[in-house]
Amino acid sequence: MKIRIGIAGYGNLGKGVECALTKTDDMELVGVFTRRAPESLTTKTNAPVFHMDEAKNMTDAIDVMILCGGSANDLPRQTAEMAEYFNVIDSFDTHAKIPEHFERVDGVCRKSGKIAVISAGWDPGMFSLNRLLGQAILPEGNDYTFWGKGVSQGHSDAIRRIKGVADGKQYTIPVEEALNRVRNGENPTLTTRQKHIRECFVVPEEGADLAAIEEAIKTMPNYFADYDTIVHFISQEELDRDHSGIPHGGMVFRTGKTGLNNEHSHVIEYRLKLDSNPEFTAGVLVACARAAYRLGKEGEVGCRTIFDIAPAYLHPSDPRELRQKLL
């Protein structure tokens, strides 16, 4: 008997979950739920499509609902609503609002008797886990998180809002020198500018003032002003040809000292190099769905994050086999 999964929301992340499920032996996709007209949507695997409102009539058919909406508008409401009916997983990534989101979803779960895993993915998610583990093992030390090379959706959107810009994409890139200093255990104090470069590929509208666009990007507060920013003007064809992917990644470091006189240095580095940000995130969500299902079977109730899940729950093999083969 396989774990029966529903996908709520069918953008890049929802499609990623659909693909990720084809790589599991213990899970199956029951259907995709959308707020659009179901008949307007064709899924990659021909999975059935239902209207979002139908979900609550399908509680007997679905073990875990994976929410694939956005953190700004969808998840703050949707995760809690769905947790009335299903075990739920989301990738809520507005870091500052995670505690409040957690409390809300936890409250619903404790009434409905369901399990939720929120803020799953890689940051929040695997990066968070590595920050926690690094601090636990090396209490005296420093944390460093670098992002990229990868596409930042928020910064790409910001570029596209500038007058005279037809299209554009922004890459966040870690500064190699900063990475090397951290890897060498120098424990540097790094400014925003010293950690990341921002590289922009911009398609100007015909006759646009390129100098004005470049100036508008480089001086934009919060988004670009605190960084060294490189702007390239290219054609729409070039943008579509060379920059249509959604790669991302980055590194979490913990550098620390041990010994009675701090005489020994240690560097822990966790690094991701991802061709597809949403498909990797989907892999984490699916593993968390497995964990939620198993925790639910054991009678557990309430909201969880990756911090609260014993790792064995994420892997399809049983604990005995894991000890034998992976420990």
Added chain:
Amino acid sequence: MKIRIGIAGYGNLGKGVECALTKTDDMELVGVFTRRAPESLTTKTNAPVFHMDEAKNMTDAIDVMILCGGSANDLPRQTAEMAEYFNVIDSFDTHAKIPEHFERVDGVCRKSGKIAVISAGWDPGMFSLNRLLGQAILPEGNDYTFWGKGVSQGHSDAIRRIKGVADGKQYTIPVEEALNRVRNGENPTLTTRQKHIRECFVVPEEGADLAAIEEAIKTMPNYFADYDTIVHFISQEELDRDHSGIPHGGMVFRTGKTGLNNEHSHVIEYRLKLDSNPEFTAGVLVACARAAYRLGKEGEVGCRTIFDIAPAYLHPSDPRELRQKLL
């Protein structure tokens, strides 16, 4: 009220645990237990020393006993014995015998009502955890584990047993080309020789036959024959001056494909660069001791590994704070 820790065994690892405890705010060292004459031993922090046989009379004074003996002779017996009286942590690292060790310790714990965490450290330990997580997130892919650059105690011992060798040390070194191929997502199939180099620093006895020593090392089955091995002859002074440390480390990779047609590649890399192998291992043991104490307080009983512990148990902060600051 702090978590009260005992250390059983006072070699490099025991000293590492003693140092690691000075970096925690929530734990204190009650004493070191030894099979030697207690008065013959002075600890780095002036912690009291007791004979190992006294431990069982101190069950009221100690919450968790951290076993710091060797996997070959001490732990197979000692962990189970101590688990009759204490929550216990060990770093048992004979991979093939872990299942049997687990069952034995689990059996004792279930009678005594204690918690054990076995095979904690970095391999087994953090490396194992990363193998598990990588497979769970990217089910279609390959695992690679590299060790080094670091000192292998077993190989150093093997060198010292050769006729004409006064002293010696062996470093295991990952082959850079192999690392690069894995990092590039090439998913190579690698032979033993392609993954690691072995570099030996040997102090010959006076008048020894250097060519014969080099030949004996390079052709030694299991230890060196399957590797490219470099042998340097140096003086005892040079060995003591340049090779007295116990550095180690390595990398665990998971490389995998996602997408309906495997069109996207991903690389996860977990890397350790450690100045002191035993002191880093000690950091993991101490974090696991915190987890064991907390699990015990919740009424949990039995043997665990890093696979079975929700990460939040390892960190001193409470879950609410962890969500706020690290997620």
